[in-house]
Amino acid sequence: MFKWLLLFAGAGLIYLWIKGKKQAGLDAMKSPRPNQNKPEKAVLPEVMVQCQYCKVHLPQLEAFSFDKRFYCSKEHLQTLDEAGWVGDAHWRISPNQDSRPENVQADLAVIHHISLPPGEFRKQVSSHHIVNFFQNKLDPAGHPYFAEIADQKVSSHFLITRTGELIQFVSTHNKAWHAGKSHFQGREKCNDFSIGIELEGDGDTPFEASQYRTLVNLIHQLTSTYPQLQFAGHSDIAPDRKTDPGISFDWKKFQKETAISLEKLPFGLDPR
Incomplete structure (x- = not known):
């Protein structure tokens, strides 16, 4: 009797195995086959x-x-390249530039302030007006003051906005039109041998911490290429005409954070 039970159990297992194989085959036939004619998806370079x-x-x-x-x-x-452009600056090329005199390299950095319209930065973002001014795109109808200056051809190498954004308009190899009639240590026409740096602001309002940070980084980039740079304010080289960067510019903070030697600050550290 036990032998017959084993025989029936074995037969049942064989039947279930054959049935499972047959069902698997049917399932495989029902499953969708890939389109053999469909091209493989191209791998983009x-x-x-x-x-x-x-x-x-x-x-x-x-x-x-x-x-x-x-x-x-x-x-x-974060480096000044061989063409005279800073990598982490926004490049907005100004037409107001020309070549430096032959065999003349920059050995002076001049710090300015600028605000368009005057003092407007206290109420709203207005740095785009400065960019337009340096690119000869300022709309004379945009503000009464713009009508007075729209025909002027002015530029600077760099602008640092109130938020610390760095914008470059002219290669340091070329002359920007920022200094005007000026003189420094017996030399006239300071545009020929200087780099102009504009800080958005006026002579009365303290500059922002973010502006000093950007300025310090910029000075480090410039002095790696121009190790002989000296530093002055626009008022130092054009005292009869200009007052910028003004009494709110902190020359002591500037000297401390840049580690520039005092001999490269010939007009001293006092506010002026």
Whole structure:
């Protein structure tokens, strides 16, 4: 009797196994088959970009990007390149520039202040008016003061806005039209040998901490290329005409945070 039970159990297992295999085959026939004629999805090539500073090519996903430019490292992004442009500045090229005299390099940085319209930065963001002014795009109808200055051709190498944004208009290799009639240590026409740095503000309102931070970083970038730079205010080189950067500019803070030697600040550290 026990033998017959084993025999029936074995037969039942075999039947279930055969039935399972048959069902698996039916299921496989019902499952949708891939379209043999459908082409495989193309693998897109990796996008390559070029470092603005050193010109090396690298995958875009690995690059540091700023203002629609690419850099292979933060060091190159935060450096003055061979063409005289700072990587972490917004480039807004001004037509108001020309070449420096032959064999003349910048050895003076001039600090200014500017506000368009005057004092407007206290109430609202207005730095775009300065950008338009330096690019000869200022709308004379935009403000009564604009009608007075719209025809002037002015520029600076750099502008630092109230929020600390750095904007560059002219390569440091070229002359920006920022100093006007001026003289420094017996030399006239300071535009020929200087770099102009505008701080958004006026002579009465303290400048922002973010502006000092950006200014300090900029000075470090400039002095790595121009180690002989001396520093002055616009009022120092055009005392009969100008008062900027004004009494609110903290020359002691500037000297301390940049670690510039006192001999490169020939007009001293007192407010003026």
